[in-house]
Amino acid sequence: MSRPAATHPVLDPTLAPPFPQAVLPVLRNPQLRKNVAHAIDVIQAKRASLVAEKTDWQELRSAASAIRTHALENLGTYLEQFETRCTAAGGTVHWAADAAQARQIILDLLRQEKASEVIKIKTMTSAEIQLNPFLEANGVHAFETDLAEIILQLGEGEPSHIVVPALHVNRSQVREIFARTMGLKDLSDDPKVLTNAARTYLRKKFLTIPTAISGANFLIAETGGVVVVESEGNGRMCLTLPQTMITLAGIEKVLPRFQDLEVMLQLLARSATGERMNPYTSIWTGVTPGDGPQKFHVVLLDNGRSSILARSKHRQTLKCIRCAACMNTCPVYRQTGGHAYGSVYPGPIGAILTPQLMQMHHAQSLPYASSLCGACYEVCPVKINIPEVLLELRAEVIDQERKQPGRALDPMYWGLRIANVLFSRAWIFHTAQWFGRIGLGLFTRKDGWIHSLPSVGGKWTQTRDLRGLPNQTFHSWWASRGPQSNGVELIGGTK
C-alpha cells in the first residue's frame, strides 16, 4: 500500500522547486493523477449542473465582482469598521503585518490560556503562515478537525487543494492511514466506517481541548461578524464548544454589509462543491455570555496583501473567495494536482496569488504554469481575470530576467529576443525563414517530419513530431502567382 506522503511535497514557496521540476514526481504517479482527475471531474460536473439551473448566474457573478471590488477599494474603511464593531461585541482585534507577527500573536494568546493543545477548523491562511510547525516547536500541538485535514495530518501529507485538501488521496489510502495511526487493524474502506473512526477520534478532542483556531470565509464590516462555511459540522463544533476562539483572517476577506452574503453564499457553495447551499454556515459576532467561546480574538493578516492591493491590475487577485472553481476546471491542475505549485494555494489562483504574496522574490515559475486557456476566468464567481494577471506577472518575471546577465544564456530568453528582431522587418523575417528551412532540413527525415531536435526544440520533440518546413512560404507563393491566377491549381498538398 503506497502512502500519500511518500514523496513529501514542499509547500513553502521560498524552498519549493520550480513548477516544471516539481511536476515530475506527480506525472510519474498514476494513482495520484487518477485520484485528482476523478475528484475534480465529479466536482466539475456537479458544479456545472447547479450553475445551469441559475438563470441569473452571470448577474450574480457581476454583483459579487462589484461587491468585492468595492470592498477592496475601500478596504481601510471597512477593516476599521470591522474592528470597531467586533470590539464593541466583545472581541479583540489584532493586526499582523506578516507571517512571523501573526504566529507570535497567536502563540502569545495560547500561552495566556496556558494551552498545550489547540483544535483547528480548516484554515488555509494558517498553512500560509506555517502555523502548525511553529506552534509544535513552541510546545503547542494543533489538532486539525476537518476530515480531510485529519487525513493529511495523520498521514503526514500536505494539502493539494483549497476546498478538498486531501483530494489526491483515495479511500483505500485513507483506510491505510487511519488503520495505522489510530491502531484500528480491522478497519474497512467503507466511507461510513472511515467517517465513524474519524468521529470517535474527533469527539475526544472537541470535549477536552478548550482552545480553538479558525479561519474565516468572510468578515462583515457592518456587524463585526465572522463567517465560516463548511460541510461536515466539525467546524461548528470547533466554533461553539471551546472557551477561547482565535480567528486568523487575511485582510481581504471583508464584506461591507451582512446582506452581501446573499450573493456570496449562492456563488460560493455552487462554485466550490457543487451544492445549492453548504451544510453549515456559522456566523458569530464577538462574545455572547453563556453561549459559545467567552474569549474571542481576530488576527488580521496582511503578509503581502497590501502590496497587491496597491496595484490596480493586480488588485483583482484579492477578490478571491477561495471556492477553487478555477483549479477544478484547470487542465494543468487536472494533470498535476496541487503539490507542484509549492504553495498552500495551488491552481490558477495560486499561480497568481503566491508569487505576489512573495513580492515576486520567489515562485517566478508559477505565472508560466498555465496554457492561458481561460477556463479559470470563465468559471470564477467573482470574475477574476486570471489570464490577465498571469500575463502581468510574466512581464514582471521577464523584466527581472532582463536585469540578470546570466539569464541571457537561457535559450528561450535569447530566442525570443532574437525573434523580435526577425519580426521587425519583413526582409529579415524572410531571410530567417530561409535559414530556418536549411537548418531544420538537417533534422528532417525522409517522411518529411522532424522526430528529434536539440536544445529547446528537444522539449517539443520529446513527445511530438514536427512537420518539416515546406519548400515555399505563403508569401513567396503569393508573390510568384500570376495576377490572373485564382490559386486553384496550388491548393493541394505541399509535397
Added chain:
Amino acid sequence: MRASLFITCYNDTLYPETGRAVVRLLERLGVELDFHPKQTCCGQMHANTGFRCEAFSQAKRFVRLYQDTETVVIPSSSCVAMIRDQYPALIEELGNEELGHQFATLLPRIFELSEFLIDRLGVEDVGAYFPHRVTYHASCHGLRGIHLGDRPFRLLAKVRGLDQAPLPNLDRCCGFGGTFSVKNAEVSSAMLAVKLQDVVSTGAEYCTALDNSCLMHLGGAMHRQYAGMKTIHMAQILASTEEFPAEATL
C-alpha cells in the same frame, strides 16, 4: 468586397497550404483579396511569454501596416484574440494617443476567418465538398477568447459529404499554450495525451480547427503515435471541392 489577408508568421512559415486555401475559398466567394508583403507577426508569442516591449513593437507595426485597410482576415483565432484582448492594454501602456486612435478605428475591421464568412459575407454554405468524417477541436482562444460560438459548426454542417463527429470535452485545452509547450513540456504533453484520447475516440479521419497552432500540437502527437488520423485547418476543408479536393497535408 475587398479584404486583406494577414496570414500570421507561423502559417506563412509552416502552413502555407492554409493560406492558399483561404485565397482559393475567398476568391471563389468573390472577395477581392490582397496581401501586404511587409507583414510578419502579431506579437502573441512575445506577449504571452512576458516580453511586453517586444510585443508592443509588433503590435505597433501591425496597426501601422493595416490602418488603411478595409477589412483584415486572419485564419488564426489566437492571433485575433491577441489583437482584441491584448493590444488595447499594450497600446495604452506603451503607445500614444495617435496609435490608440488608429487601433480603435482598425479593430472593428479585423475578422477571424469564420467570423468573416458568417458575419461579414453572410454565407454558411461556401460550396465545399469534403467526403470525410471530421471532428472539430475548439481552440481555447476561439472558444473563450473571441467567442466563435457555433460558427465553425454551422460552416461544417453545410459542407457536402462531411460527417461531423462530436468531440468529447470540447472545451478542454490541448495543452499547446505557445511557449508553454516547451517551458512546461511534460505537463503540456500530459494534457495532449488526454486530448488525443478524446480526439481519437471520435473515430474521425480528420481533426480540424481554426488555429494551426493546436493542430501542430495534435498533429505532432498523431504522427509520433501512428494514430491513424490527420489534422487539417478548416480553411482547407472549406476550400475543398469535387473538382479540386484538398489533400491532407499533415
